[in-house]
Amino acid sequence: MFSNNIFSSGHLRKSNIDPGQLKVFSNFQKDEDRFSFVFALAESHKFEMNPGPTAVKDGDVAKGLKDAGNRAFQSGDNKSALALYNKSVLKTPWTSAASRDLSVSVANRSAALYHLKQYQPALDDIAFVSTLDYPLELNYKVLDRKARCLLAMNQLKDALEAFKATLKALDGAKLPDERRMKWQSDIQIMIAMLARNKELTNDPLPPSVTVLPHVSGGRNKHYESASAAVNVCRSEEMGRYAVAAIDIKAGHTVVVEKAYCSVLLAEHRATHCFHCFNSVSTSSTIYAPQSGVSSPGSAVGVWSVCDLSDGTTDTVSDKHPTNIRYFLDMREQLNTSAILSQTLCPTLSQQEDAVYEPRVYQGSHYLSMYHLVRHHSHRSIDDWLQRTGMAVFLFRCLQVSGYFGEDSSLSGTHLNPDHLLVGGLLLRHLQSLQFNAHEISELQLGNKGESKSVFLGGGLYPTLALFNHSCNPGVTRYFRGTSVVVRTVATHRQGEMLAENYGPIFTQDPRAHRQATLREQYHFECVCAPCRQDWPKFEDMNPGLLRFRCDSGDGCSQVLEVAAETDQFMVQCPTCRGYTNILKGLKTLQVASSLAEKGRVSEALSKFLDILSVLDKTLVPPFRDYHLCQQSVRTCMLKLGNLGTLAGAST
Template sequence: MTFMPDKETEELSILYANRSAALNHLQQYEDVLEDIRKCISLGYPRHLRYKVFERRARTLLVLKRNQEAISAFQDTITALDEANKFDKEKRQKMRTDSKLMLEILNKGLTLAGNPKDPEPLKRKPPKPKLPGKNNREYPAASDAIQIDYEESRGRFATATRDIKVGEMLLVEKPHSGVLLAEYSKTHCQHCFVKCPILVPCPKCPNVIFCSEKCLEAAQKSYHAYECHIVPLLWKSGCSVTCFIALRMITQNKKEYFTKIVSELDSKSSGVYKTDDYKNIYNLVSHEDKRTKQDFLHRTQMAAFLVKLLEVSGYFEGKPRSKPVDFDEIKSMAVDDKHKNDLALFGGLILKNLQVLQFNAHEVFELQCPRPKPGKNIIKHTGKSVFLAGAVFPTLALFNHSCEPSVVRYFCGPYIIIRAVKNINKGEEVSENYGPIFTTVPKEKRQAELKEQYWFDCNCIPCKDNWPTYQEMTENYMRFK
């Protein structure tokens, strides 16, 4: 389905119909209905429609949606008139059965339905919510924390009250995120969840989605312009961070940026919103500390990305209709009408690349191997797998500690942080950027943080040179 060159064909409608039959056997009834809806919209052959109409009717019965089932059985009877290739006796039997079901339903009798009472497959977990009150200024965070500022440390989070271990302190959707290329055929491009039942892009074979809702959201924003440039981005070897720098642009219309460009250097006042580009623009970028070589490297990447933006049709608001290749990029002359746009958006992408170096996060999922027959799954250890990169504006304000006070995990695209220890009122609420004292020696931690984040860590484990777990002896271990 993903690799079909033409996604608006009768052949594709038959594939959806066949998949609905398979899903029916798997008792994934909500997905059955969705595939039947899709196959009809794609022009499923009229002489075969009685099959999917009857399947829809019986699926609705299982889901106890009797009023809709009545309409579906009526559609089945009508469709049988066009089933000229269907065996006459079987056609008459189906007509009789459908009429009988209509009589029963119209009399208001309750049907037993499926004795197993199956639940539909949940493609994604529900949107997580903070259990208590949200911070008024930083709504992604709990009111148990506030964001403070010091000249030497920048912005950081502190506790407004005593926080108990396990408390949920932040739930945030990324401002922008990009799935890694190797998961483009197994996970949703929009929300990053695994796709047991994929929805292909109707215009390209490059990505998949978990639902029509995610497909529609992507097509209305970034994927409209990325659809035909994704393969070139992957072939170029650019990192996921570079791709995020581009998506931070493509997910909004050109007019959005031309409207706010004069306000970018002024920090937002009032509510700190996740979808406000100004909040990303004003995150730490260490522009004043960069070398000429660093600027040259990032400027070259920004020039490549803004050229892709131009060829995608973004500046005109008209997405291109065919894939782009390197030869087309190389042969493109500078279009005078795009000079101002190239300068503006090239500059924004360059800024994005600098900001993302210090503020992007990995998005990961926990994967557990399937146990061998007769083996207990508990004996198998799971592992965190790097799926995507993303930037979370509120979480980016939290400072690092080699002994963090929170842990982070993901629920679809949402990042969640919880306290891993009791935090007293007024204490800093810190996260971890990678190296942690329990497994990485001080010298290595300091070197990693200096190289990647350009700061010297002064957390307590670094100041007091705490030993790693492996270096500890029984004499140092104290539990209470």
């Protein structure tokens, strides 16, 4: 681990700097100047840069973990066995000599997965075993397991062929004659049963969660990750923000975007792939060399063979967006963008028109990330010192790693132009990450319907970053791997803002707390409807009061408050004097309440959306049952994304 004494008490503080120097620092306008100043301070070099020991493979440790996994498996503890086999695979040296050990651990893991009814991951492991030096005399085991996985998945045609292959493999098995004959007899029975059906087929498999959905209504011509139903507007007060280009119903997919970059939390690195964030319990997971790393002993994390990975692990290429050559080649372009946004264009809207209008907004393009909002004019000196100090620390980590292709010696404080470019970019992105990074999560499910959203890591989504906040968000997001899917959970009229949520939500937090949090963390005053009208928290909503829209047809926007126990079906509006039929709203409300009471949140998402659509037309939030139905929609959507199992739950 890198040790960093500067940050042991928080961050580099004003008290450490001479008042005259502090005044110079406070007048800087460029990130490169701030970085150069802090890098030159003696305080910035009073910490040790020691990479520490590299995680290494160990065959003996791997064998011990495999043996422990075998004991857990034999005792029926399949979840513990799976975890131990995973650790064994990670510790097994990636050498031709160790290929057999690795193959046995992976084969054993497939057995644990089979008993956990994770059939596709088990099949993935069996396919991986076939590429390794797995003992031929044991091949019948994995082939039999393959056949039974296929059978459980109703892949009957393929299961028949796998049983036939198992029967053939039994000829080479080192088994006592009696046991061999029993096994052969069982397989022959399965073959005979399947062969009776002359039109044996494979059932359609459910769509893989690694396949990303399409945006609704076609792709946006100007924002490649957004739906054509989305427009992006700009104002001095609100910056850039997304609005509905047309009327949009709940359930509409408005953004599907791959992360520009993502980082897995350290506590999940032994259980999830750090490239795609797939769980090792639901994917066939191996070590990095399978994904392109050439030095067998050097990898320190988990990689999984997954459809979400594009295999782009080579950071040596000059064109890779983490290679210094990439940024050096971009220097002129970055300087031009900086001049446009800082000098030639005095207002926000002019800056962004100059920078963005000539091209399609591509979330995969570095300039889209480069120009994300930073709120640099709102930062205090303490804040600048903290972030610049961290930029220096990260820069020195890059030096130690050999990123600059030079001697990793850290003596002296000389910075060349390449150093200044990278240091300035580090500081710039430390500012923008505060406002634009998103938590990537996984929904973990329990045995009794309970669920918990677990923070796996963070990602940057330049298109999603254009969505402003509301304490009553009209969209929800879920993740497939590191890609985000954004869907509406309310009806939006043309021109209405499409807002997500930055954390504070009106159903849980009082207005004063929400606004204080948003002001401190995001530097803006929230003026959404729940803040303007001071909506009650969910627990404070009156379940006996219904709020209907006046639908007299005269363009009246009056809200009609009616007691839930009313025996009337027509209510007169006090403003326009017209009448509203509330019967349809009450009937829909009864359906929504019944579904909530029965816990049928896993029922077809389309039914919840239909209910929500009717509630949108008849009832006005805040209203308890409306938000219950909306939460049911969110829960269903989350179950379409990354899934895991709660600790202690059986699979």
